[in-house]
Amino acid sequence: MVVDGQVMGACEEERFNRVKHGKQAMVDNPQVLPEHAIRFCLDCAGLSASYIDQVGYSFTPKLRRATFRADWWANPQMEELFLRSLGEVAGAVEKLLGRPLRGKFKFVDHHIAHAASAYYPSGFDEAAILIVDGIGEAACSTLARGDNGRIRTLETISYPHSLGMVWELLSHHLGFSTYDASKVMGLAAYGNPEVFSREMAAVIRVEEEGYTVDEEAIGFQSVKVSRRNELFGEPRRRGAEILPRHADIAAALQDVTDKAVMALARRVERITGLDRLCVAGGVALNCVTNTLIKEAGLFSEIYIPPAPHDAGTAIGAALALHYPKSANARPNGNASAFLGPQFTEREILAAVKDAGLTPKRTKTAARDAADMIADGNVVAWFQGRMEFGPRALGNRSLLGDPRRPDTREIFNQRVKHRETFRPFAPSVLAEHADEWFDVGRPTISHDYMLFACAVKPDKKDRIPAVLHQDGTARVQIVRREANPRYHELVSHFYARTGVPLVLNTSFNDNEPIVCTPAHAIATFRNTLIDALFMGDVYLTSEK
Numbered sequence: 001m002v003v004d005g006q007v008m009g010a011c012e013e014e015r016f017n018r019v020k021h022g023k024q025a026m027v028d029n030p031q032v033l034p035e036h037a038i039r040f041c042l043d044c045a046g047l048s049a050s051y052i053d054q055v056g057y058s059f060t061p062k063l064r065r066a067t068f069r070a071d072w073w074a075n076p077q078m079e080e081l082f083l084r085s086l087g088e089v090a091g092a093v094e095k096l097l098g099r100p101l102r103g104k105f106k107f108v109d110h111h112i113a114h115a116a117s118a119y120y121p122s123g124f125d126e127a128a129i130l131i132v133d134g135i136g137e138a139a140c141s142t143l144a145r146g147d148n149g150r151i152r153t154l155e156t157i158s159y160p161h162s163l164g165m166v167w168e169l170l171s172h173h174l175g176f177s178t179y180d181a182s183k184v185m186g187l188a189a190y191g192n193p194e195v196f197s198r199e200m201a202a203v204i205r206v207e208e209e210g211y212t213v214d215e216e217a218i219g220f221q222s223v224k225v226s227r228r229n230e231l232f233g234e235p236r237r238r239g240a241e242i243l244p245r246h247a248d249i250a251a252a253l254q255d256v257t258d259k260a261v262m263a264l265a266r267r268v269e270r271i272t273g274l275d276r277l278c279v280a281g282g283v284a285l286n287c288v289t290n291t292l293i294k295e296a297g298l299f300s301e302i303y304i305p306p307a308p309h310d311a312g313t314a315i316g317a318a319l320a321l322h323y324p325k326s327a328n329a330r331p332n333g334n335a336s337a338f339l340g341p342q343f344t345e346r347e348i349l350a351a352v353k354d355a356g357l358t359p360k361r362t363k364t365a366a367r368d369a370a371d372m373i374a375d376g377n378v379v380a381w382f383q384g385r386m387e388f389g390p391r392a393l394g395n396r397s398l399l400g401d402p403r404r405p406d407t408r409e410i411f412n413q414r415v416k417h418r419e420t421f422r423p424f425a426p427s428v429l430a431e432h433a434d435e436w437f438d439v440g441r442p443t444i445s446h447d448y449m450l451f452a453c454a455v456k457p458d459k460k461d462r463i464p465a466v467l468h469q470d471g472t473a474r475v476q477i478v479r480r481e482a483n484p485r486y487h488e489l490v491s492h493f494y495a496r497t498g499v500p501l502v503l504n505t506s507f508n509d510n511e512p513i514v515c516t517p518a519h520a521i522a523t524f525r526n527t528l529i530d531a532l533f534m535g536d537v538y539l540t541s542e543k
C-alpha cells in the first residue's frame with residue numbers, strides 16, 4: 001500500500017494463512033490473490049477500495065509472450081495455461097475489492113518491480129541497479145539505472161541463464177526444498193569450494209563481465225535428461241545424513257555465485273559510470289555475495305531492501321506505478337522493514353485471556369527481557385509492527401545469550417528444531433558494531449541482516465553462539481532511531497554483560513513467522529520458550 005509515494009504497509013500472505021510463501025507458485029494459480037494481505041493493506045491506511053487509484057501486479061503477460069518460448073517447458077501447454085490464468089488476475093482483484101477497476105489495474109514488468117523496490121526507498125537520485133533473480137517473464141538478471149525518479153533497463157540476461165534457478169535446483173538436489181537456499185548458504189561454510197569447482201564451472205561459466213548457465217548440464221526440466229547426477233552425484237534424500245561432499249557442492253555454488261554477481265556488478269558500474277548501487281532479486285538475500293559487492297570498492301554506497309526477493313515486488317510494483325506519474329518525484333529514502341500489522345494492548349490482553357492464561361505486566365519490559373536473556377533464558381520479543389521480509393529484526397524475534405556456547409543447541413532443542421549447521425545471527429548496537437565486527441562501509445541495509453561480517457579476532461571467544469563456522473556473522477545493526485524499544489533491550493544487555501549484542505532468530509518453529517498475539521501465544525505454549533513479551537504484557541513458562 002503506497003499513499004502519496006510513502007509505503008504505508010506490506011505483508012506476506014503466509015503470515016495470515018500460515019502456509020509458507022502463501023501458496024505454491026503454479027502455472028494455474030497466479031490469479032489466486034493474497035487476500036488477507038490485501039485487506040490488511042487497506043486497513044492499515046484506513047482506506048476503502050473506492051480510494052484506490054492504481055493496482056499493480058509484478059508480472060506482465062505481454063512481456064512474457066514476447067520473450068518466453070513455450071518450448072522451454074517440457075510441456076508447452078503449460079505456457080498456455082499460465083497465460084490464460086494471468087488473464088484472470090484483473091477480474092479476481094475486482095471481485096476481491098468489490099468494484100470495477102477499469103484502467104486502474106496495471107501489470108508491471110517483474111524486474112522493473114524488483115528494481116523499484118530497491119531504487120525508490122534507497123533515497124539515491126542516481127543509481128546503478130542490479131537484479132539477480134530466479135526468473136521473471138524471461139529475464140533472470142537485469143542491469144538498469146535510476147535517474148531522478150525514473151528507471152531504465154539497460155540489459156537483460158534471459159532464461160536459461162538463471163543463478164536463482166540453479167540455487168533452487170541444487171537446494172533440492174542437496175535434500176532441501178527449492179525454497180531453502182538459505183540452508184545451502186549455511187552449509188557452504190563447511191565445505192571446500194575447490195572439490196566441485198570444475199563440475200560447477202560446467203553449469204555456471206563466469207566471464208569478465210557476465211556469466212552463462214548450461215541448461216543441459218543442470219537440467220531445469222526434471223523430465224529431460226541432464227548431467228546433474230553425473231556431475232554432483234546422487235541427490236541426497238531429505239533427512240539423510242549430510243556428507244562432506246554435500247557441503248563441498250554448496251561451497252562451490254557459493255563461490256561461483258560470488259564470482260558471477262561480481263562480474264555483473266563490474267559491468268553495471270562500467271556501463272553506467274555511477275557510484276551508487278541498488279540490488280534486488282532473490283539472490284540478493286545471499287549475505288556473503290552482498291558483502292563482496294559492498295566491499296569491492298566499485299560503489300561508494302549500496303542499498304538492498306529488506307525484502308529483495310519476490311515478496312518485495314509488491315512494494316516495487318506500487319512504487320513503479322506511482323513515481324513516473326508524479327511531477328518532480330524523487331526517491332524518498334524512507335526505507336523501513338516495519339510495515340506489517342501491529343496490535344493494541346487491548347487486543348494482546350484479549351488474546352491472552354482467550355488462551356486461558358494470566359498476563360503479567362511490567363513498565364520495564366526491555367530491562368526485564370535483557371535480564372532474562374543474560375540469565376540464559378529463551379525470550380520471545382513481540383513488539384510493534386511486524387517486519388516485511390524473511391528476517392525477524394526485533395519485532396517478532398526470539399532472543400538469547402550470544403556468550404554461551406550451548407545457546408544454539410538450546411534454541412534448536414527447545415524451539416527451532418533446525419539443522420545444526422545453520423547459524424544464528426546477532427543484533428548489535430550501532431554504537432558498538434565496529435568494535436565487534438568488520439562491518440565495512442556503512443549502509444542502511446545493515447539494519448536488515450543482509451551482510452556476513454567477520455568477527456574481530458579479540459572478540460571471537462566471547463560470542464560463540466552467533467558465529468558461523470567461518471568466523472562470520474549475519475549482523476543486524478540496531479539503531480535507536482529505527483527501533484527504540486529493541487535498542488533499549490540490547491542496551492540493557494550491554495550494561496549488564498559488557499556485550500552489546502544478543503542472539504536474534506525469527507519467532508517461529510518451522511512455520512511462517514508469528515504475526516498476531518494468538519500466533520505468538522500458540523508458539524509459546526507449544527515450545528519451551530521461557531518468556532513472551534508483548535508490549536508491556538508478558539507471560540512466563542510456569543504455564
Ligand SMILES: [Fe+2]
Binds near residue numbers: 281
Ligand atoms: Fe523475482
